[in-house]
Amino acid sequence: MNITLKQLRAFIAVSRTGSFTLAAESLFITQSALSGLIKELEQALGLRLFDRSTRRIQLSEVGRNIYPLIDKILDDLDGVLDEVSKLKALRKGLVRIAAPQLMASTLLPEVIAAYGVAHPEIEIRLVDCAVESVVSRVFSGEVDFGVGPERDSNSEITATTLFELPFVAVFPPGHALAGQHEVSWADLAEHPLITLQGQFTERLAVDLGSAPRSRALEPHTSVAFMSTALSMVNAGLGVTICITYAASLVRLYRLEMRPLVDPQVTRRFYVFTRNNRSLSPAAQSFRDFLFRYVAEHAGFGE
Template identity: 30%
Template sequence: MNLTIEQLRVFAAVAAASSFSDAAQALRLTQPAVSRTIQSVEGVVGTSLFSRTTRKVELTADGTEFLSVAAAIIEEFESSLGRFDAFMQSSRGTLTVAALPVLASGLLASIVSDFLAPRPQVQLHITTGSAQQVLERLRRGEADVAITEITPDSTGLQITPLGSDPMCVVVPRDHPLAESESARWKDLLRYDFITLAAGTSVRRLTDEGFSTTHAAPKSVVVVDATMTAVAMMSRGLGITAFPLSTRSFAAAESFTFIPLRDPTVSRELAVLWAASPAPSALARTFTESVLAASRESERRAGIVTG
């Protein structure tokens, strides 16, 4: 059967009004147009749906059964359109975000509550991994949005920059370096150092910084997670170097983040989407929230990024 939703609406309106003229008035159509529509519907279904008298229009037994079908179709159609409209308005749907662990625990944690509060029908899935893992999930369609550093592997993706994330030395507040406005990488060689494992973006940045000193730090512990390094520092096992973005969750009240120089080492953070298909309205709205949070974090830190 080939019927349009408008034909079903006309049929339902006549059934509700028990009158062609009243239905036509309610639908803002002419009575002949309504009559022609009902004739077309009856032709398609192959039966009379109304018994007509000079005084009243009543549903036949077939018409009563067909009305239940038409009503269900109309209800589902309107409900589906409502869901789609809510989706387009970013008020419902599921969004999967892949992010570096430090960004998930810091930047994302700071915005999730405010983002979800006005969107009770939105479900947010957050998955973490290395920069490579995050991008792989995005390319495989396992994530809608990625929040990570920009790398050569980002080629071909849609990139919305968040700004620079400079490396800092992280020391206890009573450490000799704690009052310094900045520190050189070679200054760190005097102290026990907690190193992130090879393969992490923090390790890559740390190696880049120490490369100009032509010496290796005194690594007392090598860990594979930022929070493990924080725990080790809390036990007095040494100092470490983290990107500034880590400050939002790395027990900032206990440690001081001091910008590193000679050389200045940083990574560029961004929100990334697959080039195709285009991101959903929900993904775009979430990205706007991330950008706003990133700017606010920069403002509080007194940092201007690109």
């Protein structure tokens, strides 16, 4: 005769309730079946687990000793079953992510592709939108989480740092700056600059301060999308600046990058999640994967 989970559950139930009858009810079996289960278990172990009369039930010395152990085992088992149901939910799932256009065309496709290898059943839906509306889409629940640069904090939204990367200067091959390993903001001021409209540039100006080199930021041209800026650079209309995570796109345009220094300015990117709202297992899994991916490809795109 082997020990069964039923017997162990019976043991715990009787220990908890201190009564065969109550325990039987809680297990949805008859009292006689329960009586039999305990008897079997005691037989299998070769000793009494309860000191019992028809009126009183009490754990025996040995019973007291093993109760917490058995209880823990059953708890662990239930934990595993929970785990399984989570994993099961993970097998099919839909994750929606909001990200600014540039990120949605550089880092994220790369990560999504890598994730898809291990989790083909999970669909990742990418919402590319204006930087400004990433957080609001997270807030509205339209997406599971969002990725983007720092924005006004909001008590309903949690921002977790995903990475922090420096700015680089971008110019065509054979450009005057191509000879330098690094480019200073002052160097940059010597050339027509193509910048992005919106907060991207405004914040950068703040970071650089009112120092004379901020003149570098006086835009020659200002466009809405990075891809437009890159096309213009490619056409020899000027230089632009971007963050290294866009490296794949820059390479696609066959342009050159140089670290921007004096000072080196970095930009943090965050994952935005909504408070008081747990992620679906699939979303959780992809979010973890994203962090791991970024950590393992530190300085990716360089």
